Amino acid sequence: MSLADSNTLGENPYNFEEYLAWRESFNIYEDVPFIKQAMLRYAGDLSSDIQRDITQFAKRVSTEFEALSEAAGNHANAPYMVHFDGHNNRIDRIVRPAETLALEKAVWEEAVFAEEVDPWARFMKIYLLTTLGESGINCAHCCTGGLNLLLERFADTPELKRIHQHLTEGIDGEYGIAAQFLSEIQGGSDVAANCVEAVEENGQWRIYGNKFFCSAAHADYAVITAKPQGSDQVALFVVPSWLPGDKAKEKRNSFTINKIKSKLGTRELPTGEIQYNGSIAYPIGPLDRGLANIVGIVLSHSRFISGLGPGAQMLRVTEEAKQYARQRTVFGVTIKDYGLVAAQLNKLDRYSLRTTAASFKLQSEILKKERFDHGEKLFDSETQARQHAFHVRMLIMLHKMVATTDAAMISELAMSIFGGHGLMEDFSSHPRLFRDATTLAGAWEGPKNLLLTRLYMDFQAGRDWYPVAEFVGNLLQGAPQDTVSEMTTRLEALLDHGTLMGTDEKTLQVCEQWEAFCFDFTHAYQDQARVEVESLL
Incomplete structure (x- = not known):
């Protein structure tokens, strides 16, 4: 036996070249017709310029952005802190990998929040970006959109107008990045219990106190909640991370970042604990309307995006699992031809398509509300307008909760199609996407x-x-009548109990039934949206 022959003994000819070639060429926008059908169904026939812009962006997402995102997600590239420079100056520098910085720069240069950008083009670019998972940029991108919505209404000072310009048009070629810091150590949900204080000193507001869960801690600006000294009302402020001329010197605006948190998922995203020590801040909106504005404007926007991302992510992991199942053979049989796998692939398809359809449908309802708010006569009566606003508010919460919960389950199921390879960090992005989905479901913009x-x-x-029967009938218009009747009966019975507070046996039963109803109702809404999209196929 020759030496050359001995080198081939025991070698396994099996390889993943076909799957890898498919994955390298995969473009979710071009290769999943359902997305374009959903856009056509709810956005209508967009101009050729808008379609061309989205097509070009989708190509960048599937090639350049995908590669940067994967590199940034490597555990060795996790963000870390440098608290002091070589001269013992406190700088709290957040070090992020070059890949994240390159991706961030490319995404922000798209300037999707500029006034002239078509809202459907903006939506599609955000949707496509979220197929990458968090990637260290999507939280801040979402928060930038939320601050922009506030500034569109309340930018009435030179400082706020300049921040608005920085976010939407850029200044000297650089675009501003935003974050929102609400959570304090006593809890993230109970914003009214905030202890962080705003003090007016010589005509200038300053912030004192600790924010405990601050994602996108690297941002240029943070929207924060604080109580003006002597008041129980929650107000909103914008706090610059650096005052003019100080960013290059790494001299922060009188605050320290105590640590970067170690999270289950969204690891590329630096989440910190921040201590404000008299930071200069600018009030945004009326001081006594902070809670209403943070919930009605900022959280509504970020909850919608938090529901949009998991839907996009579900579609991506589903397509990868389907392709792998077409090519992987076990005992001489392609695994897609095993009944259990085929049933699981059908489930992946069902969840990802209906969630995607509902995301597009909800976007169309949000835009309709925005047009009404800007003066378009879209409803026949004040009651109809009020009902529509109620639909949007309820659907945003329902879709966020259900989509994020479903995404964690679907990501885990898609990983299982890959067997042991599904758990390998260097085989695919599935473990990273699963962790991101679980993090979004568990905490982002309100836990379940x-x-x-x-x-x-x-x-x-x-x-x-707003009678229950009318609400259910309006939102499930077109659904089977049996479904509408069942949902109406269940909702009325649950609301008749009157409260979810208490630990008696009846209340505990109602709590379990309430969760089941919310998921079933949302799935019915999603299923009907999918039917509406597929009616065009």
Whole structure:
């Protein structure tokens, strides 16, 4: 036997070249026709310029952005802190990998929040970006959109107008990045219990106190909640991370970043604990409307994006699992031809398509509300307009809660199609996407229990002026009548109990049934959206 022959003994000819070639060429926008159908169904026939812009962006997402995102997600590239420079100056520098910085620069240069950008083009670019997972940029991108919405209404000072310009048009070729810091150590959901204080000193507001869960801690600006000294009302402020001329010197605006948190997922995203020590801040909106504006404007926007991302992510992991199942053979049989796998692939398809359809449908409803708010006559009566606003508020919460929960389950299921390879960090992005989905479901923009409670309270309040049967019938228009009747009966019975507070046996049963109803109702809405999209196929 020759030496050359001995080198081939025991070698396994099996390889993944076909799957890798497919993955390298995969473009979710071009290769999943359902996305374009959903856009056509709810956005209408967009101009050729807008379609060309989206097509070009989608190509960048599937090639350049995908490669940067994967590199940034490497554990060795996790962000870390440098608290002091070589001269013992406190700088709290957040070090992020070059790949994240390159991706961030490319994304912000798209200037999707500029006034002239078509809202559907903006939506599609955000949707495509979220197929990458968090990537260290999507949280801050979402928060930048939220601050921009506030500034569109309340930028009435030179400082706020300059920040608005920085976010939307850029200044000297650089675009501003935003974050939102609400959570304090006593809890993230109970914003009214905030202890961080705003003090007016010589005509200038300053912030004192600790924010405990601050994602996108690297941002240029943070929207924060604080109580003006002597008041129990929560106000909103914008805090620059650096005052003019200080960023290059790494001299922060009188605050310290105590640590970067170690999180289960979204690891590329630096989440810190921040101590404000008299930071200069600018009030945004009326001081006594901070809670209403943070919930009604900022959180509504970020909850919608938090529901949009998991839907996009579900579609991506589903397509990868389907392709792998077409090519992987076990015992001489392609695994897609095993009944259990085929059933799982069908489930992946069902969840990812209906969530995607509902994301597009909800976007169309949000845009309709925005057009009405800007003066378009879209409703026949004040009651119809009020009902539509109620639809949007409830759907944003329902879709966020259900989409994020479903995404964690679907990501885990998609990983299982890959067997042991699904768990390998260097085989695919599935482990990273699963961790991101779990993090979004667990905490981002309100955990499940908070949203379930808020939904119940809002349904109770709305019941006085919006009959349950009418609400269900309006949102499930076109669905089978049996489904509409069942959902109406269940909702009325649950609301008749009156409260989710208490630990008696009946209340505990209602709590379990309430969660099940919210998921079933949302899935019915999503299923109907999918039917509406597929009617065009």
